Amino acid sequence: MSGAKALIKTLENEGTEVIFGYPGAANAPIYDELSKSKIRHILPRGEQAAAHAASSYAIMSGKTGVCMATSGPGATNLITGIANAYMDSVPLIAITGQVATSMIGRDAFQEVDITGATAPFCKHNYLIKDANDIAQTLKDAFYIASTGRPGPVVIDIPIDVSTSVIDYKPPHKTDIRGYKPNVKGHPLQIRKICSAIAQSKRPLIIAGGGVGASGAEQLLAEFSQKYQIPVVTTLMGINHSSRCGELLIGMIGTHGVLEANTAVRKSDCIIVLGARLGDRAYTIVHSENSDAVIAHIDIDPAEIGKNVGTHIPIVGDISVVLQQIMKQKIDCNVSENARWANSLIELKKKKKVFKDNKQTANPKSAIRLLSELTGGSAVITTEVGQNQIWTANNYSLSGGGAFITSGGLGTMGFGLPAAIGAKVAAPDKTVVAVEGDGSFQMSLSELATIKQWNIPIKIMLFNNSQLGMVRELQRMKYSSNYFAVGLDGSPDFVKLAGAYGIEASRVSSNDELPDAISKMLRGDIPYLLEIPVDKDESTL
Amino acid sequence: MAKHILSVLTENKAGVLSRISGLFSRRGFNIDSLAVGTTQDESISRMTIVVNGDDYIVEQVCKQLNKLIDVIKIKRLDDNDTVSRELSLIKVAANNKTRSDIIQIVDIFRAKIIDVSHETLTIEMTGTEEKHQALIDLLTPYEIKEMVKTGTVSIERGTNIISK
Numbered sequence: 117m118s119g120a121k122a123l124i125k126t127l128e129n130e131g132t133e134v135i136f137g138y139p140g141a142a143n144a145p146i147y148d149e150l151s152k153s154k155i156r157h158i159l160p161r162g163e164q165a166a167a168h169a170a171s172s173y174a175i176m177s178g179k180t181g182v183c184m185a186t187s188g189p190g191a192t193n194l195i196t197g198i199a200n201a202y203m204d205s206v207p208l209i210a211i212t213g214q215v216a217t218s219m220i221g222r223d224a225f226q227e228v229d230i231t232g233a234t235a236p237f238c239k240h241n242y243l244i245k246d247a248n249d250i251a252q253t254l255k256d257a258f259y260i261a262s263t264g265r266p267g268p269v270v271i272d273i274p275i276d277v278s279t280s281v282i283d284y285k286p287p288h289k290t291d292i293r294g295y296k297p298n299v300k301g302h303p304l305q306i307r308k309i310c311s312a313i314a315q316s317k318r319p320l321i322i323a324g325g326g327v328g329a330s331g332a333e334q335l336l337a338e339f340s341q342k343y344q345i346p347v348v349t350t351l352m353g354i355n356h357s358s359r360c361g362e363l364l365i366g367m368i369g370t371h372g373v374l375e376a377n378t379a380v381r382k383s384d385c386i387i388v389l390g391a392r393l394g395d396r397a398y399t400i401v402h403s404e405n406s407d408a409v410i411a412h413i414d415i416d417p418a419e420i421g422k423n424v425g426t427h428i429p430i431v432g433d434i435s436v437v438l439q440q441i442m443k444q445k446i447d448c449n450v451s452e453n454a455r456w457a458n459s460l461i462e463l464k465k466k467k468k469v470f471k472d473n474k475q476t477a478n479p480k481s482a483i484r485l486l487s488e489l490t491g492g493s494a495v496i497t498t499e500v501g502q503n504q505i506w507t508a509n510n511y512s513l514s515g516g517g518a519f520i521t522s523g524g525l526g527t528m529g530f531g532l533p534a535a536i537g538a539k540v541a542a543p544d545k546t547v548v549a550v551e552g553d554g555s556f557q558m559s560l561s562e563l564a565t566i567k568q569w570n571i572p573i574k575i576m577l578f579n580n581s582q583l584g585m586v587r588e589l590q591r592m593k594y595s596s597n598y599f600a601v602g603l604d605g606s607p608d609f610v611k612l613a614g615a616y617g618i619e620a621s622r623v624s625s626n627d628e629l630p631d632a633i634s635k636m637l638r639g640d641i642p643y644l645l646e647i648p649v650d651k652d653e654s655t656l
Numbered sequence: 657m658a659k660h661i662l663s664v665l666t667e668n669k670a671g672v673l674s675r676i677s678g679l680f681s682r683r684g685f686n687i688d689s690l691a692v693g694t695t696q697d698e699s700i701s702r703m704t705i706v707v708n709g710d711d712y713i714v715e716q717v718c719k720q721l722n723k724l725i726d727v728i729k730i731k732r733l734d735d736n737d738t739v740s741r742e743l744s745l746i747k748v749a750a751n752n753k754t755r756s757d758i759i760q761i762v763d764i765f766r767a768k769i770i771d772v773s774h775e776t777l778t779i780e781m782t783g784t785e786e787k788h789q790a791l792i793d794l795l796t797p798y799e800i801k802e803m804v805k806t807g808t809v810s811i812e813r814g815t816n817i818i819s820k
Contacts, residue, residue, distance in 0.1 A: 235675055236682050240725040243671075260725060294667065294728040418719035421712075 119247030140186020142213030145278035161561035165533035167197020172537030188226030203524025207266035239267030264297030301432035316385030325352030326390015330434035344453040358513035369397035483510035499531035499555030529558030620644035689807030
C-alpha cells in the first residue's frame with residue numbers, strides 16, 4: 117500500500133471522522149486516498165480557517181481535531197491556527213504536504229521548513245522520511261496531542277513518502293521514553309492543600325481551561341458545592357464552569373468583572389485549577405493579594421510557579437487530583453465559607469444597568485438577550501476584541517452550552533471558522549458566532565464554506581465600523597489619537613450574506629433586539645444578524 | 657547569577673539540538689556552553705549544558721526542557737559532586753626564540769603539543785575552565801592565532817549515574 121493509504125488508514129483507526137483541509141500539489145496523493153475513505157472532508161476557504169475549525173471541532177467533540185494543508189504557503193497559512201491551539205491546549209493534528217525528500221533544502225517550489233517554523237508553538241512535530249514510519253508516527257502523534265496537557269502536533273510528509281509503496285504493518289502501542297505525563301497528585305501535597313482549605317476563611321477556586329481538558333467539569337461543581345468554595349474563572353475556564361451554579365462568580369483579570377476580581381483580592385487561599393494565570397489574569401492575583409496561600413494544580417509542571425509564586429504545587433490531572441482531595445477529610449467551616457460565597461453572590465447580583473442609545477443597540481444587552489433566549493444552552497464562539505469580552509461577561513452558560521474562544525493567542529478571525537467546527541461536531545446544537553466587524557472581515561470568505569457544506573450556524577455581527585478595542589486603547593492610553601482603527605469601506609453585510617445565499621437582517625435599536633434575535637435563532641438554517649453598535653461603547 | 661550544570665539525555669535524532677537551542681533563545685535563557693555527543697546507547701545523546709541564571713531561571717529551563725518529547729532525562733549536577741572537563745585546541749605563534757618557552761608552559765599545565773610548524777605550535781589541553789583561563793593568560797603574550805573549545809562536559813563523582 118502507498119504511504120498515503122497508510123496515513124488515511126491510520127487516521128480511520130484513530131477514530132478520525134472529519135478533516136478540515138485544503139489540497140495542493142504536495143498533498144495530492146493523500147487527497148487521492150482520502151477521497152476513497154469514509155472520513156468526511158470539509159474544504160474551508162483558507163488553511164487558517166481549517167486549523168481553527170479543526171480546533172473548535174476538537175473542543176466541542178472531545179476528540180483530536182485534524183487539519184491538513186499542502187506544502188509552502190498552505191503550511192504557513194496553518195501556522196496561526198497551530199499557535200492558537202498551542203496557547204489554548206487544544207488536541208490537534210496538522211498534516212502538511214512537503215516537497216520530495218530529494219528536493220528538501222533546495223528552496224524548491226512551495227518548499228518551506230514547516231517543522232522548523234512550528235517548533236516554538238507546537239507540542240511536537242515530525243518530518244516523516246520513510247513511509248514505513250507513517251502509521252507509528254501518526255499513532256504517537258495522536259497520543260501526544262491528546263494526553264497530558266493537550267496540544268497541536270504537526271506531521272510533515274514529503275510527496276515521495278506519500279507515494280512510495282510499503283508493506284503496511286499496524287502500529288504498536290505508543291511508548292515514548294521522553295513522554296510520560298504524571299496524572300496523580302503527590303500525597304504529601306494533597307494533605308497540604310486539604311489543610312490549607314481547612315484553615316482558610318475565604319477559599320477561592322480559579323478554574324481554567326485545564327478543567328475541560330481533564331473532563332473535570334462535574335467534579336469541579338461537586339468540589340465547590342461540598343465545601344461552599346466560590347469559583348472564578350479565566351477566559352478559558354468559562355467553558356468548563358457552568359455547572360457550578362450560584363457559586364460561579366465570574367471572570368477575573370483586566371477584562372474580568374468586579375465581583376470576581378474582588379474575590380481574588382479578598383481570598384486567603386486560592387486554588388488554581390488548570391490555568392496558566394497569564395498576564396491578563398495574573399497581575400491581580402500576584403500584585404494585589406500577595407498574602408493568599410496559592411495552591412496550583414496543573415498537569416504541566418512548567419506552568420506551576422512560572423507566573424505566580426506557588427505555596428502548594430500539585431502536578432497531576434485535575435480530575436484525579438480533585439478525587440484525591442475529596443477522599444480526604446477536610447475539617448473546614450462550610451457555613452463560614454458559604455457566608456463568604458454569599459457576600460460575592462450579593463455583589464454579583466447588583467443589577468448592572470446598560471446605557472441606552474436610541475440610534476444603536478447595546479451589545480451587552482444583546483448578549484444577555486441571547487443568553488436568555490437560548491437558555492444559556494447554545495454553543496457560542498467569539499472573535500477577539502470587544503465582542504469577546506462582551507460575550508464572556510454577559511452570556512450565562514448553562515449545562516449543554518459551550519463557550520469557545522481564542523484565549524491565549526487572541527486570534528481575530530477565529531470565531532467564524534470555530535463556529536463551523538463546533539457545528540460539525542455538534543449538529544444538534546444551536547451554534548452562534550459572535551462577531552465584530554473587524555474580525556469578521558478576516559474570515560468572511562468562510563460564508564461560502566457554510567453554504568457549500570450546509571453548516572447552519574448563526575452569526576451575530578456587532579458593527580461599529582471600528583476596531584473597537586484598539587480604539588478604546590487609543591482613547592485611554594494615547595490621548596484619543598485615533599489612528600488606523602476606522603473600518604470605512606466595509607460592505608453592506610446584509611447584502612453580502614445575501615450574495616452567499618444566507619438569510620440576514622439588521623436591527624437599528626434595542627427595542628428590535630428580542631424579535632430579531634429570536635428570528636435569528638429560528639430554524640436550522642444559517643443566518644446573519646447585524647447589530648449596529650456605538651463606536652464609543654466600552655468593553656467593560 | 658550563578659552557573660548551573662545540566663546533564664540532559666535526549667533521543668539521538670535529527671532536529672533535537674535545534675529544538676533545544678531554539679527553546680533557550682525563545683524563552684530568553686542564556687547558554688554558557690553546550691556540548692553534545694552520543695552515549696554507550698547509540699540511540700541516546702547526552703548534552704552538558706551550562707546555564708547562567710538564578711534558581712527561578714534554572715528551574716524554568718529544566719521544566720521547559722522536560723516538556724520536549726525528545727528529552728528523556730534531565731539532571732542538575734551539583735558542582736561539588738561533579739567532575740567537569742573541557743578540551744581546547746590552541747594554535748599559538750612560535751619561532752626559534754619562543755618555542756622552548758611555550759613548550760615549558762605546556763609541560764607545566766600537562767597539556768600536549770599536537771602539531772608543529774615553523775611559525776606555530778598547536779596545543780591540546782584538557783581541564784577545568786579555570787585551568788584553561790590560566791593557560792590562555794600565559795600564552796596570550798606569544799599571540800594566540802586561533803583556538804577552539806568543546807564546552808564543558810560533566811559527570812557525577814562516585815557511583816551516581818544520570819539514569820537513576
